[in-house]
Amino acid sequence: MKTTVEPLSPTRVKLAVEMTFDELKPAFDAAYKKIGAEVRIPGFRPGKVPARILDQRIGRPAILDEVVSNAVPQAYGEALQENDVRPLGQPEIEVTKLEDGETITFTAEVDVRPTIEVPDLESLAVTVDPVEVTEEEMDNQINALRDRFAMLTGVDRSAATGDYVSLDLSASVDGKEVEGGTTTGLSYEVGAGDLMVGLDEALVGMDEADTKTFQTQLAAGDQAGKTADVEITVRSVKEKQLPAVDDEFASTASEFDTLEELRADIRERLTRTKRLQQGASARDKLVEHLIASTDLPLPEGVVNGELEWRKQAMTAELDEAGMTLESYLEGLDTTVEVHDNELRNSVEQAVRTQFILDAIADQREIGIENDDLVTYIMSRAQRLGISPDEYA
Structure with a gap:
């Protein structure tokens, strides 16, 4: 041949x-x-x-x-x-x-892949933030743990931001009930802002057994964009009671007996995480420098293929959520043209980054052990619900 x-x-x-x-x-x-x-x-x-x-x-x-x-x-x-x-x-x-x-x-x-001349990496230097764990970060971790072990207690007062209410909800458009727009006994945190526009404002000040109607624009479904009348009835109002920060809390919420031991463990974990973030930041800054200083032509077929894949994936996600690309972008106050330009720039940057990392791996003869590759293929195949042979 x-x-x-x-x-x-x-x-x-x-x-x-x-x-x-x-x-x-x-x-x-x-x-x-x-x-x-x-x-x-x-x-x-x-x-x-x-x-x-x-x-x-x-x-x-x-x-x-x-x-x-x-x-x-x-x-x-x-x-x-x-x-x-x-x-x-x-x-x-x-x-x-x-x-x-x-x-x-x-x-x-x-x-x-284009031929890339990678400069001597030993001669390059980048500046990254130091690894430092602040007291605020420690407190945030403790508070998140307290939130997980909080108790909800009924209160005899009006609902306020941060309370949990049990409510009945029914949405209608032009007097006709919206499909899937009715629920009973829904537990909702007032102020969460993740259900529908106007709900939090309506709930604040409501008492148990109160009923109120407000209007909102539907964000998803067959009637997305239409104005709906939403009737809500509060069944109960509960407030979140956080546990005290002491040794008893530490022993309940963790494997440690004292608060001091728990805080030491949190500090150690945060430090490890920040070190990983520091390494990722150094890598990203190094790649940015190499991209800026290297003439790196891009294969149009690869860029277009990745661009099309991302568009199809996004369309599938929006279809599942009952939304169109136009309505989604309208919510972000942007246009299809701006979105497409940003997406192409993102894809081109991703391809450049991969080319640079591949060139560095080749230069330093970085490979992967066969056992690690097999483990990765098995894991990904299991997650996707296909056989390892199909994934490979």
Whole structure:
């Protein structure tokens, strides 16, 4: 097999491959075997039809099509290895010559990663924030833990921000009930702001058994964007009582006996997290510097492929939420044009970053252990609900 590689641009190459029919004998044998098992010709058992009979009955062009469809992808893979070409995405393959009994020639154009000259990293320096755990951060962790062990106690007063209410809710548009817009006994934290616009303002000041109606614009569903009348009835009002910060709380909320031990553990965990964040920040700043100082052309096919994948993923998420892209962007006070530009910039930055990291990994000969790769594939396949072979 003869192969050549022609650079078309810094991010695209064309491979030319020529194969003789002697080299294609295994592919012809496989084609005759496959087709012979599928056809029924009087006087011959399936799979036992001679090649010349198949040529006569099925036609030589059909045999050649089968050979080409199997031999070309295999030859393409061998040509990549032989020329040390690492493709990005699928190739555009064209059979340029097919002389029966002589040769098959094809070309394959494919995107490739550009050659990147990574400077000496030892000579580069970046500035990152020091690892420092503040008392405020410690208190935030303690308060979050207190919140998890808080008790809800009924109160004989009007609802206020931070209270929990049990409420009945019913939404209607033009007097007709909204599908899925009715619920009873819903537990809701006043001020959470994650259910519907206007609900928190309506709840503040309401007493147990009070009923109120307010209007809101529906954000999702078949009637998204329409104004709905929402009737709410408060069943109960409860306030959150946080536990005192003492040794008893520490022993209840953790494996430690004293508050001092709990705070020491929190400080240690925060310090570890900040060290990881510091390393990530240093990496990001280093990559930003390398991107800014390196001429890094991007393969348009890779960028467009990633762009299309992200758009499809976003559309699927919005469909599941009952929203359109236009209504979602309207809520963010932006336009489709601005969103598309921001998305493309994000994709281009992500591709540049990956190219830089790959170049650094190659320069430093950073690899991955086979056991780690197998574990990763097994984990991802299990999460996606497919077999490891399908994921790989």
